[in-house]
Amino acid sequence: MRRLTDFAINLKYAFRFHKPLLTLRLTKTVLRSYVFKRTPLRYVDFCLDFTCNLNCQHCFAQALKRSDCRTISIDEYRDIAEQCMALGVVNFSFQGGEPLLIENLSEIIGVFEPQRNLISVTTNGTLLTEPKIKELKKMGVDILTVSLDSSIASEHDTFRGVNGSFEKTLRGITLALKNGLRVTIGCVVTHASLRSEGFLGLINTAQRLKSVLYIILPVAAGRWANRKDIYLTDSDLLFIDELTRKYKYVRTDFLGNLGGYGCGAAKEILYITPYGDVLTCPFVHISFGNVLNERLSVIRKRALKNGYFAGYHKKCLASTDEDFIRLYLSKTLTANRLPLRWDEVFNEGAI
Numbered sequence: 001m002r003r004l005t006d007f008a009i010n011l012k013y014a015f016r017f018h019k020p021l022l023t024l025r026l027t028k029t030v031l032r033s034y035v036f037k038r039t040p041l042r043y044v045d046f047c048l049d050f051t052c053n054l055n056c057q058h059c060f061a062q063a064l065k066r067s068d069c070r071t072i073s074i075d076e077y078r079d080i081a082e083q084c085m086a087l088g089v090v091n092f093s094f095q096g097g098e099p100l101l102i103e104n105l106s107e108i109i110g111v112f113e114p115q116r117n118l119i120s121v122t123t124n125g126t127l128l129t130e131p132k133i134k135e136l137k138k139m140g141v142d143i144l145t146v147s148l149d150s151s152i153a154s155e156h157d158t159f160r161g162v163n164g165s166f167e168k169t170l171r172g173i174t175l176a177l178k179n180g181l182r183v184t185i186g187c188v189v190t191h192a193s194l195r196s197e198g199f200l201g202l203i204n205t206a207q208r209l210k211s212v213l214y215i216i217l218p219v220a221a222g223r224w225a226n227r228k229d230i231y232l233t234d235s236d237l238l239f240i241d242e243l244t245r246k247y248k249y250v251r252t253d254f255l256g257n258l259g260g261y262g263c264g265a266a267k268e269i270l271y272i273t274p275y276g277d278v279l280t281c282p283f284v285h286i287s288f289g290n291v292l293n294e295r296l297s298v299i300r301k302r303a304l305k306n307g308y309f310a311g312y313h314k315k316c317l318a319s320t321d322e323d324f325i326r327l328y329l330s331k332t333l334t335a336n337r338l339p340l341r342w343d344e345v346f347n348e349g350a351i
Contacts, residue, residue, distance in 0.1 A: 009212060009248065009255075013182050014091070014118055016142055021116045025090050030258065032088075039259035040088025041300060045095060045122075045271045045282065048108060052097040054124050055161030058188055060222025061097055063338050064285065069275040074104070076292060078111040080272070083296040085117070093145070095122035095282075100132065106139045114140020121145070122186070126165050128172025133179045143182045145214070146173050150193070151201025159188075177209060184212040190230040191218075194239065206249045213250050215240055217319035219283040225333045232320060262312030266303040270296075277339050280309055283318035285332040286346075287339040306346060 016022055032038045049071070050061035072080070084092070092112045099105060100123055109119060120143035121136065128144070136144070146169060150156040153166035160166075176183050185206055193199050206213035218230040232240075243250045257264045265280035266288075272278055276292035278299045279285065288306075289299035303309050308317055308324060315321040318329060328345050332338060 009251070013143060013184070013212070016118070019115055019142075022090070022118060025116060026118070029088060029090055033258040039257075039268060041084070041268060041270065042089060042258055043091040043093065043264075043269045044084050044089050045093040045269065047095055047097070047271065047273050047282070048099055048102050048105070049274055050097040051101050052124070053101065053126065053162070054098070054165060056223075057159050057161065058218070058222065058224050060219075060224075060283075060285075063222045063225075064273060066275055066337075071274040072276055072292065074107060074111060076276075077108055080291055080296065081112045083291070085113075087297060087300065089117070091118040091120065093120040093122060098124055098127070100127040106135070109139045109141065114142075118142050123147070123172075124160065124165065125169035125172035126162075128168075128175055130175050130179065133172075133176050133181060137179065137181060141181065143184060144173075144176050145184045145186050146176075147187075148173070148185050148202060148205075149187050150196070150198030151205055152198040155196075155198045173209070173211075177211070182211075183209070184214055185209075186214045186216055188216045188218060189232070189240075191232055191236055192229075194232065194236050203243070203247055203250055207247060211249065213247075215243070215250065215252050217252075217316050219318045220325075221283055221285065221318075221332070237320065257312065260312035262314045263309075263317060264312065265317070266300060266306075266309035267312065270300065273339070278303075279339055281318060284329065285335075285339040286328070286342055288342045302342065306342070 014026055029040065029042060032040065050065045052061060094109065099121055112119065119141045121141050122145040125146040148156060148169055149159045156166040157163050173183050185202065187199065187202055189199060202213055217232060218224065220227050220230065224230060240252065244252060244255065253264065254262055257268055259268060265284070270278055270280065271282045272291060276290040277287040278289050278291055278296065279287055280303055288303040291299065313321070317324045331345050332340055
């Protein structure tokens with residue numbers, strides 16, 4: 001029953017019948033996965049720039065930001081998009097920083113052929129006005145993932161570092177839904193916030209809006225580097241599992257895979273920085289190559305040879321796998337330059 005519910009939610013967000021070419025590609029992808037058990041790379045998340053209008057407590061933008069590297073050009077994005085689609089990608093996501101601050105966002109999205117692909121944008125929601133939402137729809141954007149970390153305005157504003165951000169974000173979500181965009185809500189939880197009134201209130205908000213609430217697990221990176229108090233306990237993880245079973249609109253990334261249950265990093269998902277570094281996850285600051293220097297297919301194969309990414313790992317590597325954090329991720333916390341190259345991090349036993 002849970003698998004059917006997950007599939008129904010995925011279907012609601014993925015299929016766009018006004019995009020027949022996307023519908024055809026999605027149908028082929030689903031058939032390959034469910035019938036022929038061949039799960040392709042399906043989702044690539046692009047960080048376009050690290051500039052932002054908020055000042056979030058958990059931000060890792062400065063850790064990955066570089067002043068000595070050029071960013072990907074439009075023509076290079078076009079080539080990367082073709083490489084992604086050749087590997088089966090049907091969902092392109094764009095984030096920052098705050099992507100709505102990027103002047104040529106429309107031009108960038110355009111090279112990813114929105115008529116053939118599912119397009120999502122991750123935003124803090126504070127810049128979502130009705131004209132902006134209509135502009136996003138015209139670009140071909142299908143889904144907005146909006147960051148909302150508490151149902152209590154003061155808690156959200158404190159976490160995001162700007163007073164009034166809660167009201168702007170909630171208004172933006174309402175406007176997006178009114179104008180026909182799908183919305184998912186992304187909420188970062190910690191051991192301290194998981195059972196709080198503010199978080200539990202978000203569940204009610206998601207149910208009321210009939211929008212997915214994605215629980216984002218905490219990672220000790222960026223401004224949270226070495227913050228061990230944020231980590232979830234086994235009891236916390238069981239509680240999250242109970243919530244995903246009880247509320248159909250409450251989910252984790254593990255429930256979004258076409259293939260097995262678990263971490264989809266490298267298998268179904270990749271993250272690419274503005275400078276072309278290819279990471280398996282936004283929170284694992286280890287690069288398996290640079291798409292400006294190598295083909296994406298070569299880089300992905302390299303990642304899939306690593307024992308942690310070869311299968312659907314049952315723990316979040318960046319947040320809940322103590323061995324992975326201690327042996328490998330910890331190396332990124334003391335690095336002078338990120339991301340680290342894969343061969344700087346992993347020993348032969350992990351490959």
